[in-house]
Amino acid sequence: EIVLTQSPGTLSLSPGERAILSCRASQSVRSSYLAWYQQKPGQAPRLLIYDASSRATGIPDRFSGSGSGTDFTLTISRLEPEDFAVYYCQQYGRSPRTFGQGTTVEIK
């Protein structure tokens, strides 16, 4: 099983700042088969990024994904008030599909 470790656990930033979230895999993720999700309190996760760097439909371009192998990054270029949430990465290169434990982006 591929274990995904996200860091930091919590990121305290102000609106307008850049957020950089990390997701590290315990083994190489085939073909960059990695997705990112955003979850707000009381809501289901929402897909942001798939295939490591492709934005899902309707996702603003301030969200970008990069990386390959074992190291992946989600960048939010300028935080908007609605971006403060929990973010999860998920790999689908190997079964079982696994998720990271999440990074909370909170208002500083």
Add this chain to the structure above:
Amino acid sequence: QLQLQESGPGLVKPSETLSLTCAVSGGSISSINYYWAWIRQPPGKGPEWIGTIYYTGNTYYNPSLRGRVTMSVDTSKSHFSLNLRSVTAADTARYYCARGAKVEWLVSSAWFDPWGQGTLVTVSS
């Protein structure tokens, strides 16, 4: 716009079977382009993939659930279901159904989009 809605008991006794159904609307459950999945999330933790089913009935399960899981699909009713046997308190979680992307050369679902709103299931006597 595709919508998924979970339904089932919110409270299950230890050692019994958890049974949930996901109703799919606004799209075809028989689409060759998608899978259908169950994912759960214990309070305060990250999501955990439970399993995936294709409209043909092919299933893919998380080995961590040690043979306790069965998924089925009813295309005539446009829904799919989850049965989790011999539950314990560790199975307490919010259970989501979701559509899984189908990617060429990849067995089972890729990313999940969209998700249902989820249903909280508590295991307690």
